Amino acid sequence: MCENSEIRKLFPAIAENNGIIYFDNAASTQKPEIVLQKVAEYNRSGHANIHRGAYHWSVEATATYEMTRRKTAEFINAESPEQIVFTRGTTESINLIASSYGRSQIKEGDRIVVSLLEHHSNFVPWQQLALEKKAYLDFLNIDPAGNLIESEWDRVITPGVKLVAITMMSNVLGITTPIDKIIEKAHAVGAVVVVDAAQAIQHQKIDVRALDADFLAFSAHKCFGLTGTGVLYGKKELLESMPPYQFGGDMIEYVTKEKTTFAPLPEKFEAGTANIDGVIALSAAIDFIEEIGWGKIREIEQDLTGYAIQKMKMTDHVIIYGNPASMYEKGPVISFNIEGVHPHDVSSILDNVGIAVRSGHHCAQPLMKELAIQSAVRASFSIYNTKAEIDYFAEKLKEVRRWLGYGS
Numbered sequence: 001m002c003e004n005s006e007i008r009k010l011f012p013a014i015a016e017n018n019g020i021i022y023f024d025n026a027a028s029t030q031k032p033e034i035v036l037q038k039v040a041e042y043n044r045s046g047h048a049n050i051h052r053g054a055y056h057w058s059v060e061a062t063a064t065y066e067m068t069r070r071k072t073a074e075f076i077n078a079e080s081p082e083q084i085v086f087t088r089g090t091t092e093s094i095n096l097i098a099s100s101y102g103r104s105q106i107k108e109g110d111r112i113v114v115s116l117l118e119h120h121s122n123f124v125p126w127q128q129l130a131l132e133k134k135a136y137l138d139f140l141n142i143d144p145a146g147n148l149i150e151s152e153w154d155r156v157i158t159p160g161v162k163l164v165a166i167t168m169m170s171n172v173l174g175i176t177t178p179i180d181k182i183i184e185k186a187h188a189v190g191a192v193v194v195v196d197a198a199q200a201i202q203h204q205k206i207d208v209r210a211l212d213a214d215f216l217a218f219s220a221h222k223c224f225g226l227t228g229t230g231v232l233y234g235k236k237e238l239l240e241s242m243p244p245y246q247f248g249g250d251m252i253e254y255v256t257k258e259k260t261t262f263a264p265l266p267e268k269f270e271a272g273t274a275n276i277d278g279v280i281a282l283s284a285a286i287d288f289i290e291e292i293g294w295g296k297i298r299e300i301e302q303d304l305t306g307y308a309i310q311k312m313k314m315t316d317h318v319i320i321y322g323n324p325a326s327m328y329e330k331g332p333v334i335s336f337n338i339e340g341v342h343p344h345d346v347s348s349i350l351d352n353v354g355i356a357v358r359s360g361h362h363c364a365q366p367l368m369k370e371l372a373i374q375s376a377v378r379a380s381f382s383i384y385n386t387k388a389e390i391d392y393f394a395e396k397l398k399e400v401r402r403w404l405g406y407g408s
């Protein structure tokens with residue numbers, strides 16, 4: 001569609017804040033004008049609650065909400081819109097699976113497998129479920145470069161494993177996982193696979209049917225939408241077999257003093273007033289991504305990532321974590337430390353010169369342990385970032401130690 005400088009103009013927060021370099025895109029992306037406009041238009045022209053009103057505004061809002069469900073299904077190539085449940089985010093989607101599917105299906109002595117790359121959102125729910133059910137939690141290990149150790153899979157993914165929870169892309173190392181192979185292995189032993197696509201969703205086309213994913217979760221705010229909106233995809237027979245996650249309005253069919261019957265999919269899992277604004281924004285975000293095109297997104301991001309790594313490698317005292325087998329297996333996420341400097345100091349110093357990066361354990365403490373560090377700095381890029389920004393960042397990285405009184 002357009003070149004990177006043109007793309008910048010589509011994001012007010014980027015276009016109108018010259019001088020701020022936003023490198024925290026793995027945490028949340030900025031929103032394009034078209035997304036902001038769609039939400040404002042909807043509220044200005046008459047907001048109403050969905051599903052319950054017979055009057056015009058409510059009917060319109062319901063139609064837009066349900067159209068977004070169809071669009072989201074097409075976006076990830078789900079068979080039908082009923083397989084798309086709107087949630088508050090990836091975290092809620094995964095908790096829904098753990099609470100509903102997990103609690104009803106996992107039994108004492110069963111085995112659950114997670115990788116050591118996981119964000120706490122795809123780790124703690126399974127750990128807690130295993131503790132509650134007296135099930136075992138096993139791990140897919142990583143090598144020192146951060147890649148999953150494939151040779152161990154035959155030892156870990158064996159009969160008795162009922163569920164494998166795995167990310168498509170590490171939020172710390174940017175490394176993508178061989179998700180299709182893991183799903184194949186898991187299915188061969190009868191396990192279902194929960195795919196955390198929170199990081200992958202803004203970088204690559206996801207096809208749930210080609211992957212044969214059982215469940216897949218992502219958040220809208222990481223792909224140019226609003227916070228508080230997420231998606232849970234599930235295979236129809238699995239979602240149908242699962243008990244509701246929350247009770248209340250909108251998810252019922254009929255209520256008497258004695259008992260309640262529940263609405264069919266997907267309403268069964270959408271109790272209470274939905275995040276209508278967030279879903280409308282997701283619709284615009286999907287249109288936006290499709291207009292830019294995956295090819296262009298990948299090209300810009302790979303170019304920026306390769307360039308940044310090259311620049312950072314040339315900077316003394318910078319330690320970069322994770323080393324994927326090839327650049328094609330890395331998203332635009334780079335975690336690093338500067339020798340002798342606490343990551344929080346690095347990010348505060350960079351903030352003083354207008355660069356926003358994140359520091360901390362990135363909600364991945366088991367991974368931090370594997371990397372033998374407490375925390376790291378993370379720079380993550382999106383389609384509106386530029387090589388000039390990376391040049392400035394690399395220059396400022398060189399100065400961090402000097403600001404703290406080191407000779408070099």
Ligand SMILES: Cc1ncc(COP(=O)(O)O)c(C=O)c1O
Nearest residue numbers: 089090091119121171198199219
């Ligand atoms: C890989 C991964 N999984 C899950 C999450 C949780 O997403 P959310 O906070 O939007 O629920 C994140 C957020 O950073 C993530 O990077």
